[in-house]
Amino acid sequence: MTVWDRPEPPARPAPLDRERIVATAIALADEGGLEAVSLRKVAARLDAGPMRLYGYISTKEELFDLxxxxxxxxxxxxxxxxxxxxxxxxxxxxxxxxxxxxxxxxxxxxxxxxxxxxxxxxxxxxxxxxxxxxxxxxxxxxxxxxxxxxxxxxxxxxxxxxxxxxxxxSEREWQRAHGPHLRRMLATGRYPALAKAVYDGPDSDAETSFAxxxxxxxxxxxxxxxxxxx
Known part of the structure; x- marks a missing residue:
């Protein structure tokens, strides 16, 4: 049975539901990546005991799915x-x-x-x-x-x-820092196609390249x- 098929527990005195749990987990992930997300950390952010969350979500994988x-x-x-x-x-x-x-x-x-x-x-x-x-x-x-x-x-x-x-x-700063090495390697003549791409290729931003x-x-x-x- 998937998490979407399993009903939530009855309401308890302290308000808690999957919607709040998922919103909190997303906030944690936005702040620190997936490694920042665990049922324990979500419970702490919600000021709830970790065991309460297991009534709503069984595993971290289910939380990721949500x-x-x-x-x-x-x-x-x-x-x-x-x-x-x-x-x-x-x-x-x-x-x-x-x-x-x-x-x-x-x-x-x-x-x-x-x-x-x-x-x-x-x-x-x-x-x-x-x-x-x-x-x-x-x-x-x-x-x-x-x-x-x-x-x-x-x-x-x-x-x-x-x-x-x-x-x-930044990308520009990284290119400047590594530019001398790359220019030395291209000057050997062993990489003519790469040299043409580096020196003659057009610049484009990420959005334009994606589109x-x-x-x-x-x-x-x-x-x-x-x-x-x-």
Missing amino acids: MVDEVHGEILPEEPPGDWREALRVRAHRTRQAALRHEWLADLLGGRPALGPNALAVGEATLAALDGLADLGTVLRAVETVSAYVIGAIRREITELRAERATGL TGLDWVLDAVAVRLAPPRA
């Missing part, structure tokens, strides 16, 4: 997108925005399917936008392909943000979804 589903409520679009491409684009950008607000989300994306009501609503809205465009197998592969890009891009961006905080160096890569993936998906020529 946290992920709560954030999926932020990903779900307010209005149905106009077409399949817009549906996938909106979902991708809203997922990225949610992950930037809750960096710990990047650590929990891409595992087993999320089965909470908000996550199911996001999945339903996505598949409904592609319904009838191609056979079901092609539609599912299309969604999986876009999701793989989105998760990978988000994890890379979050990793870079964490590295920046850990080192105290550009997403459009390329959607272009490829569009080819697969196009009806066969007569």
Whole structure:
């Protein structure tokens, strides 16, 4: 039985429910990452005994499931997108925005399917936008392909943000600090393709890179979804 199938305990004198527990856990994770979350720490923040929480949530994994589903409520679009491409684009950008607000989300994306009501609503809205465009197998592969890009891009961006905080160096500062070594290596002539990318490649911010890569993936998906020529 999942946590969503299991009823909450009857009300007790001190108010407590899953909604408050999950909100508190998310606040802790936003402050210190997933390592800052435990049933004991959540109980302490709520000024409740740890054993009380076990009536609502059995394991930390269940708590993580509830946290992920709560954030999926932020990903779900307010209005149905106009077409399949817009549906996938909106979902991708809203997922990225949610992950930037809750960096710990990047650590929990891409595992087993999320089965909470908000996550199911996001999945339903996505598949409904592609319904009838191609056979079901092609539609599912299309969604999986876009999701793989989105998760990978988000994890890379979050990793870079964490590295920046850990080192105290911005990307520009890190590049300046490591520039002399890189220039010496490129001057050997052994890495001509890399040298061209470093010296001639265009600059772009994270949001632009994400949007550009997403459009390329959607272009490829569009080819697969196009009806066969007569």
